[in-house]
Amino acid sequence: MGFGPFLFLATLEGLVQASVLVLTAVGLSLVFGVMRVVNVAHGEFFMLGAVIAWFVATNMPGDPAIGFIAALIISPLAVGAVAYVADRLILTRLNYNPEATIVATIGLLYVIQQSVLMTYGADARPVDPPFYYTIRLPWFGYSSYKLFVIAAACVLLGVIWFVLKRTKWGLLMRATQFDRETALAFGIPVRKVYSFVFAIGAGLAAIGAVLIVPIQQAHYLMGLDPLLLSFTVVIIGGLGSIQGTIFAAILIGLSDGILSVFFSPTLAKIVSTLFVAMVLVFKPNGLFAKAKR
Amino acid sequence: MTDKTGNKTFNLTRRTALKGLAAGTSLILSPAVLRHGLAHAGETIKLGAPIHRTGIGAAYGRWYERVANAAVKIINDGGGINGMPIELIIEDDGTDPKRGTEVVEKFATEYKVDAIFGQLFSHVVAAAAPRAGELKVPYLMCSETHQLAAGGFSRYAFQPGITDVKSQIASMAPWVSKNLGKKVTMIYPDYAFGYGHRDFFSAAMKEQGGEVSTLIPVPPTETSFSRYFPQIDPSSDVIYHVMVGPGVLTFVKELGEFFGSSHPAIFGFVDSIEAVDLATPQLSFLEDSYFWEAAPRYAQADQTEFDKFYREAVGVDANGASTSDPKDISTYSHMFSVWETLFAIKSAMEAADYKGVEQKEAFIEALENLGTMEASNEHPQGKKVMDPKTHQAFGVQNISQVKSSKMEVVYTTTIEEGMYEPEVDYSKMSL
Amino acid sequence: MGAGMMKSLILHLAVLVLLFLLQFVISDYAILTLTRMMVLGIFASGFNILFGYTGLLSLGHAMFFGAGVYAAGLPIYHFGWSVPLAFVFAIFMSFVAAVIIGVIALRTVRDSFMILTLMLAQAGYLAILYFNRETGGSEGLTMPQASRSFDFLGLTIDLTDAATRYNIAVLLLAITIVVSFILIQGRYGRLFNAIRENEARTEMLGYNVLTAKLFSFTVSGTIAGMAGAAYAILFGYIGATFAGIQYSIEALLFTLLGGAGTLLGPLLGSILMTTLIDRLSEVTSAYFLFLGLILIALTLWFPKGLLGTIKEKWLPWLT
Structure with missing residues (x-):
């Protein structure tokens, strides 16, 4: 295969990775940005989203597309509900103490992982994509579903953007993020905002997971990578900046993809990790930092 | 107590704190010995099985545990070993080198077992086996790792139930180069056993006058593979794959999307799809491709009565799935090692007239002198030959082709095809 | 020396003496497992x-533990170095690694620091995989028989002996605790504390904050590296897993559970976590479920970790 098509393939792959990453990371960005807590269980919400998608899709009769759409609705709601309960039962009682939250969310991670292992099992299980169609290019074939993932991520980001900038809930969230004390003084129900942000963040991770399961299977240990990558994306992009998060996700996805053209896989990962790390060395507050923290 | 967000915080009192501490302490201090040491020494044969219940090996561990229980039940129903029943103690090793070593230490010193068996993943074995040797407890791996026969461990380590990966791979190369082609691209995990495949297959192909022209090691956490496929040498005759873990369906599907209908021959190690249903639509690309199998997952037309007996005992149907859940696929080419290891322990203990730990040395010598183990209910995968020097057993291997989403054996190697010169002589080492 | 400091010193020395004496009463298995807990406690x-004293959260400390593991294990495995030499070399290499990584990572603060250390550690972990022909990659390497016993100052030290390993671990732990105690009580300790409480103010008062942070980072990384070297030598196995993210998280978890900013907290966390896993897994295969619930419950009772909360409520003099 010539260099051009290779690069094209790598770019496509990078964009697919970026699309899923950006949804997971925007969820984390809300939680981390608004609540200022490190939620170690965020990756498990992603995993839970994928596993629930599998349950829904396998138990839904008829065309795989129906199962997929059902999963896209049910899974984020269910995961959001789990996160909401976890917030009310645990995090509020810890008063969002940053250190205690880390330990508690590690505990939550264990609980979710073990529960999934006991009910769903240790196998990786696939979900049928809503449609099978391989686009045959002169040099290689490519799954049309992957292109759909990119499109779906763009649409969802538009919705998130609208909610944050144009609705009352978005305003409340942004206000709470900007200055919690003042928000409280203005009568914003900060506690409620926190619980909802935690649920929405988890739900967004679940949506990312539902989109990815037809490509990558649901497995009980799949949560770690999205967790680490999401944190990276959020910080590289600049905390509290949605544009930054999107930009950083694309940067990481593409650098991962394109560097794999030039190096052997593991070396490509090393170079790409160091490359992205250097962004922080030279822009310590991230690419789109709004204010010095 | 209220905080700035206006909610109640959890109030810590000295009493609740002490209560929690007391509960925790009593849990920690209750030693396992109290629960497991009830049977007096000499009344049972205690076998410790560190099993991959959690972690990346959990899909294998689930079946290893079932097979171990089934074999122990048969042995105990038949009167145990030398009149003593087996007491099987299973604990999770998390597929982790540190935890795996801790569990081995626990079996050796707290439960004081007669032998330890059952660890699989080679990084866990690499950490745990030497410690077992230092604690002077017989350690029988069910792993395929070549580290044992390479001389990395001690006289206490054995692998009587399954052929090591060097032998498996070496015996594949002649068939691959004769039937599929001489130029090979290898895609393998940059992870534990991937290195064995890289080194041994490259060497074995060279011996056959072939070559491995491209190596594509994939990082262990990779979940998407398309972007590595352009590195496949387009002039290769064969793509050799051995993947592990959750990524394999993606790997096969993307390989299919990438190549379409015209592609090199495909040969893989069944490790790629252990515990995975071949009838999954994502795997349709594998139709007509070839796999190494130690034990044929799908009952063959010429199925032996031994395989039939074993399948029934461990609860596996003719398609290699659990008899209680057709979606629960076994790790058929690995888990027989647990069965055969337990029967090898039995036969060695009987040969040594083993009654307790004081006869450990006789037991170890008997393991070394197991010699030829004929195909039988005890050795359903086929005949094995134990090498007293390397402590490694050698058996036959199969090459199967995927036909209508099932695997049909097309060639069975002889034991001699997988033999190599011993690299170590454990039997001369002190105990 | 104030009365509180005296009390604290006596307490820590007593704990070390107690750990030494324990070997004469506890079971063989407890000696084996407590040895490992102490090494991870040092880490x-x-x-x-x-983290606890200077307030910098690194999510990449496994890279120093891993550096120690490999800097000790590789020369022994490939070049047949003597064990003491490899151990000293590994400490030195961890020190060098800590200085270099520190200079790079300390350009950032808080969240960025956390992520940068995470990424650098991830790159280190992948490098171990990439150079698998030398490092053994994730399969790891088993240390040769010859390295399991060595002569040192006229003594023959047999590393296969449980009591020997236990006493080496106690000795290394004692060195760690004593060095940390002196450091924390001294001028730098107060400076670390000031940085943790308010970095900007400390800088304004004319202190060289960056130098102090680098100093803390270097001491921290070197101790972690020493623990890694001890692990490789005592247990005879090196592998990529020790440089993986789970070990970075483990260090954080042990510290938070036992109490960040208390000298004995991390050791207590290590003992508690390992013992819980060990005992719970005997009783149930779903032990991670219970472990998770216990962690959550502990944070409700002890939001600052066991010793951290005890210090806050009852023993303010604890260091």
Whole structure:
């Protein structure tokens, strides 16, 4: 295969990775940005989203597309509900103490992982994509579903953007993020905002997971990578900046993809990790930092 | 107590704190010995099985545990070993080198077992086996790792139930180069056993006058593979794959999307799809491709009565799935090692007239002198030959082709095809 | 020396003496497992210097533990170095690694620091995989028989002996605790504390904050590296897993559970976590479920970790 098509393939792959990453990371960005807590269980919400998608899709009769759409609705709601309960039962009682939250969310991670292992099992299980169609290019074939993932991520980001900038809930969230004390003084129900942000963040991770399961299977240990990558994306992009998060996700996805053209896989990962790390060395507050923290 | 967000915080009192501490302490201090040491020494044969219940090996561990229980039940129903029943103690090793070593230490010193068996993943074995040797407890791996026969461990380590990966791979190369082609691209995990495949297959192909022209090691956490496929040498005759873990369906599907209908021959190690249903639509690309199998997952037309007996005992149907859940696929080419290891322990203990730990040395010598183990209910995968020097057993291997989403054996190697010169002589080492 | 400091010193020395004496009463298995807990406790103690006392959260400390593991294990495996030499070399290499990584990572603060250390550690982990022909990659390497016993100052030290390993671990732990105690009580300790409480103010008061942070980072990384070297030598196995993210998280978890900013907290966390896993897994295969619930419950009772909360409520003099 010539260099051009290779690069094209790598770019496509990078964009697919970026699309899923950006949804997971925007969820984390809300939680981390608004609540200022490190939620170690965020990756498990992603995993839970994928596993629930599998349950829904396998138990839904008829065309795989129906199962997929059902999963896209049910899974984020269910995961959001789990996160909401976890917030009310645990995090509020810890008063969002940053250190205690880390330990508690590690505990939550264990609980979710073990529960999934006991009910769903240790196998990786696939979900049928809503449609099978391989686009045959002169040099290689490519799954049309992957292109759909990119499109779906763009649409969802538009919705998130609208909610944050144009609705009352978005305003409340942004206000709470900007200055919690003042928000409280203005009568914003900060506690409620926190619980909802935690649920929405988890739900967004679940949506990312539902989109990815037809490509990558649901497995009980799949949560770690999205967790680490999401944190990276959020910080590289600049905390509290949605544009930054999107930009950083694309940067990481593409650098991962394109560097794999030039190096052997593991070396490509090393170079790409160091490359992205250097962004922080030279822009310590991230690419789109709004204010010095 | 209220905080700035206006909610109640959890109030810590000295009493609740002490209560929690007391509960925790009593849990920690209750030693396992109290629960497991009830049977007096000499009344049972205690076998410790560190099993991959959690972690990346959990899909294998689930079946290893079932097979171990089934074999122990048969042995105990038949009167145990030398009149003593087996007491099987299973604990999770998390597929982790540190935890795996801790569990081995626990079996050796707290439960004081007669032998330890059952660890699989080679990084866990690499950490745990030497410690077992230092604690002077017989350690029988069910792993395929070549580290044992390479001389990395001690006289206490054995692998009587399954052929090591060097032998498996070496015996594949002649068939691959004769039937599929001489130029090979290898895609393998940059992870534990991937290195064995890289080194041994490259060497074995060279011996056959072939070559491995491209190596594509994939990082262990990779979940998407398309972007590595352009590195496949387009002039290769064969793509050799051995993947592990959750990524394999993606790997096969993307390989299919990438190549379409015209592609090199495909040969893989069944490790790629252990515990995975071949009838999954994502795997349709594998139709007509070839796999190494130690034990044929799908009952063959010429199925032996031994395989039939074993399948029934461990609860596996003719398609290699659990008899209680057709979606629960076994790790058929690995888990027989647990069965055969337990029967090898039995036969060695009987040969040594083993009654307790004081006869450990006789037991170890008997393991070394197991010699030829004929195909039988005890050795359903086929005949094995134990090498007293390397402590490694050698058996036959199969090459199967995927036909209508099932695997049909097309060639069975002889034991001699997988033999190599011993690299170590454990039997001369002190105990 | 104030009365509180005296009390604290006596307490820590008493704990060390107690650990030494324990070997004469506890079971064989407890000796084996307590040895490993102490080595990991040292690792977490190193982490605690940076996190608990200086307020810098690194998510990449496994890279120093891993550096120690490999800098000790590789020369023994490939070049047949003597064990003491490899151990000293590994400490030195961890020190060098800590200085270099520190200079790079300390350009950032808080969240960025956390992520940068995470990424650098991830790159280190992948490098071990990439150079698998030398490092053994994730399969790891088993240390040769010859390295399991050695002569040192006229003594023959047999590393296969449980009591020998236990006493080496106690000795290394004692060195760690004593060095940390002196550091924390001294001028730098107060400076670390000031940085943790308010970095900007400390800088305004004319202190060289960056130098102090680098100092803390270096001590922290070197101790973590020493723990890694001890692990490789005592247990005879090196592998990529020790440089993986789970070990970075483990150091954080041990520290938070035992109490960040207390000298004995990390050790207590290590003992508690390992014992819980060990005992719970005997009783149930779903032990991670219970472990998770216990962690959550503990944070409700002890939001600052066991010793951290005890210090806050009852023993303010604890260091």
